[in-house]
Amino acid sequence: MSQDTLFDKVWDLHKVSSLPGGSDQIFIGLHLIHEVTSPQAFGALRDKNLKVKFPNRTVATVDHIVPTDNQTRPFKDNLAEQMISTLEKNCLQHKIKFFNIGSGNQGIVHVVAPELGLTQPGMTIACGDSHTSTHGAFGSIAFGIGTSQVRDVLATQTIAMNKLKVRQIWCENNLSNGVYAKDLVLHIINKLGVKAGVGFAYEFAGPAINALSMEERMTICNMSIEGGARCGYINPDEKTFSYIKNKLCAPKNDHWEKALTWWKSLKSDEDSIYDDVIKIDASKIEPTVTWGITPGQSIGINQKIPLLDELCPNDKLVAEEAYEYMSFKPGQSIKDFPVEVCFIGSCTNGRISDLRVAAKVLKDKKVSKNVKAFVVPGSEKVATEAKNEGLDQIFKDSGFQWREPGCSMCLAMNSDKLIGNQVSASSSNRNFKGRQGSPSGRTLLMSPAMVAAAAINGKVSDVREFIN
Amino acid sequence: MKSGFTPPIGKILQINGQCISLIGNDIDTDRIIPARFLKCVNFDSLGESVFEDDRKTLKGSHPFDLEKNKNATILIVNSNFGCGSSREHAPQALMRWGIKGIIGESFADIFYSNCVAIGIPCFTLPKKSIQQIQKYIDQKFLYLEINLKNSLVKSKDLNFTLEIKESSRKMFLSGEWDATSTLLKNKNLIENKFNDLPYLKFNNHFF
Known part of the structure; x- marks a missing residue:
């Protein structure tokens, strides 16, 4: 009987090859980009005379540098204006979908992708931003990458990476009134330390996690990186599926049924073998x-x-x-x-x-x-x-x-x-x-x-x- | 920034140079390069801004400002170095200042893979050995010769065997740390994966 975690299953599904050095070549199902970590990657493509391999597997928005008071173009800050216009040009040139200011879908990349239904269970998701771990709330394997790896994803839709170990963080009981997902994740990071997650993916599980809404689960997975874990995830359930349903980019009609069947098959096996298991009592946490x-x-x-x-x-x-x-x-x-x-x-x-x-x-x-x-x-x-x-x-x-x-x-x-x-x-x-x-x-x-x-x-x- | 910066290319077999010590755990990438310097479309001018805020606070006494360290190329750090943001600007800034290799107690995951991707080998040593080296640098000039083939490090007074992930070591020795061309070799396998993934069949076009 299989004893694989969701992480193992998604990793194995996306493995393209074993590289000579011993790391794996992993296919990236969804690539998200923004204005800060992508310009140098596009520059490197130009230097190497490479094209974007699968332009419709990359989606862009602008978030880090945007002013939040007056968004009239050109921005008052010349450098910020230069960054957004560089992203506009790169997306246009490489035929990448860009959700710009005023599109109705612009925002922080880790808020936008889930609300568009781009983030789905069983995917690998990468973005040049450490809080990409957020998307793990849907049972995807999502992690932050640097600009050179953004270049690699653009050019090949794959990256070279060593497989992570998996630590299950089992959260017992429920959070009390006035205590939220943020308190739970801060508590977990305090108990385990900011570097305990190095080399690990964190699987958040247990009654306290099951009780959380999708948005609360995103808060938990978002801060995995603050505990040192590049990737954090939660096994998908009915809440996950109903959050995605009817979103702009969610599978529709026949595709929805196919997606649902596949997604339901995606979870850590009951007797999965973890590299480590930690228990947290959620009921004891204060603000x-x-x-x-x-x-x-x-x-x-x-x-x-x-x-x-x-x-x-x-x-x-x-x-x-x-x-x-x-x-x-x-x-x-x-x-x-x-x-x-x-x-x-x-x-x-x-x-x-x-x-x-x-x-x-x-x-x-x-x-x-x-x-x-x-x-x-x-x-x-x-x-x-x-x-x-x-x-x-x-x-x-x-x-x-x-x-x-x-x-x-x-x-x-x-x-x-x-x-x-x-x-x-x-x-x-x-x-x-x-x-x-x-x-x-x-x-x-x-x-x-x-x-x-x-x-x-x-x-x-x-x-x-x-x-x- | 050092004049005449040239990024590493190809095989990296040996790193020789003077050491510079930076004491502290959990030194994050916001400290290595504060976010305001990320407003750029290339990495060229980052070297001069490395540790900008820490250096200003210490008014000339930060290790990166000391005259004796101006030619240093090997950085000695403590634990969880490079935690926080995934910004490659952090190792790029260190590299453009002159750093060619880093020895520490431990490194944050994304920082470590960014270093591999731009050709900066990161080695680990136990806490005690790091502290011994940092104490030594406090008193004396330390020049190290690091051989990536056997991970041995030599100096006049100190001898250590450094730890490095085997996959990273092989990539530096073969020159495949610059991964794009290696990944591109599997063009057909990538196409096969694209055609086989179940969710790409029900998500074949997002828009």
């Missing part, structure tokens, strides 16, 4: 906030920032660096720590369900006068849906700025940046030094609901006090 400079440095809202002695030896060096950079004292509470900027958005938490949860907290409340708060929908579709539901008005009435879709202050490649050593409460994925645009800016990662609570109180707060 979680990062205090440091890696996504692994997080605590529950009612916990104190750890003392050096409480940490394992390997974590001490970076903890000392974090205390200094964040100006936190070991043993200090995170609750009630003042925040100056509140950001809701990103490929981790910029989807419609994230906006709904935050709007529910903000309804009939006002953002603290000491806080600059803004919300950046993950895509044009998310923005339209939010407007149809009146969420934009709830955000605006509370004092949040309502922006146009893009990556924005997750990595601050546009003009949305922290200033000096400002503290942000952010629904994004990375709290690295300087990540949000200021070399001394400080980021506290948390769920969108927790960002909304922090915006109202002007300090880190327990969202359960708002919703219970």
Whole structure:
């Protein structure tokens, strides 16, 4: 009897050959590109006089550099304008479908592909962006690649890669009220560490995962990379199939039936052999906030920032660096720590369900006068849906700025940046030094609901006090 | 940036050079090259911006600013180096500054494969050995000769056997780290795979 994981099955299905060095040549079913990591890859194709092998297996959008205030072309930022126009030219020249601003389908690449129905179970998906792991929520094997590998996918639709090991992360019980997928994944990264996933794909499973919506599952898989795992996935189920059904690029009619039959056959065998298994009790997790400079440095809202002695030896060096950079004292509470900027958005938490949860907290409340708060929908579709539901008005009435879709202050490649050593409460994925645009800016990662609570109180707060 | 930068081509058998040490765990690619420098359509000018924010903070005392390190080519790092974003701009910036090889306790996955793809061998050593080397560099000039054939590293005072993934070592020795031409060789197999994959039959045209 077969004892393969979904990862093994999808990998084997896409294996083209064993390469002389010992790595595998893997076919990429869906290739997603954006303006930051593709121009040099197209340049390399031109240098080598190569063509795009299967242009309709690549789809493009623009997200990292787009301004979220005024999107009139040409952009005020010349470099940003140069990047979007380079992508436009490359897509036109190579006949690649490009969802540009104003198409109704532009947005953060990891928000757009699932909502178009491009992301499907059993596929291999690659993109020049580490958060490509997001797409694993659908039972695809999806991973970030660098620009040279983008070139390889464009030229050959394949890459050279070593097969990953698989660690199952079994999440028992259910999350309690006011605790979200973001809290669960931050907790997992804290327990396992930011490099535990190196060489692994993470399979998220168990009752707590089954109970999550597709968008929540995307939040979990999105941050696999923050735990060091290049790829994270969840076995597909009825929720997966019904999310995809009727999406623009979903299989239709007879094709839908064929797809469904195949997708239902795709899951890890019951007695699959994993390289490692970890158990997490989801019911014990509190709303979680990062205090440091890696996504692994997080605590529950009612916990104190750890003392050096409480940490394992390997974590001490970076903890000392974090205390200094964040100006936190070991043993200090995170609750009630003042925040100056509140950001809701990103490929981790910029989807419609994230906006709904935050709007529910903000309804009939006002953002603290000491806080600059803004919300950046993950895509044009998310923005339209939010407007149809009146969420934009709830955000605006509370004092949040309502922006146009893009990556924005997750990595601050546009003009949305922290200033000096400002503290942000952010629904994004990375709290690295300087990540949000200021070399001394400080980021506290948390769920969108927790960002909304922090915006109202002007300090880190327990969202359960708002919703219970 | 060093003048006259030429990217590596073909077989990489040997890396000789002075070592530069950078102490710290989990040094991410945002620190190696902050996101604002990703606003470019080629990699040419990244070398001068490597570790820009860390260097500004340290006002001239960052290892990449020290006069004694200006000709260094082998970078010594600690654990989980290159974590975070998949930006190839990070190893490209290191390479354009002058780095030709990296020795560390461990590397993040995507950073490691980006290094292989652009011809920077990354080797690992246990924590104790790395710390020993970093301590040595603190006091003295360290010049290493790394032989990729047997992974042996030699210097006047120190001797280590480096670890490197066998698949990567073979790719550097054969010159196939620049993977495109190797992948293209299997043109027919790629076509067969394209025709065989079940989902391409019900997704044959997206648009």
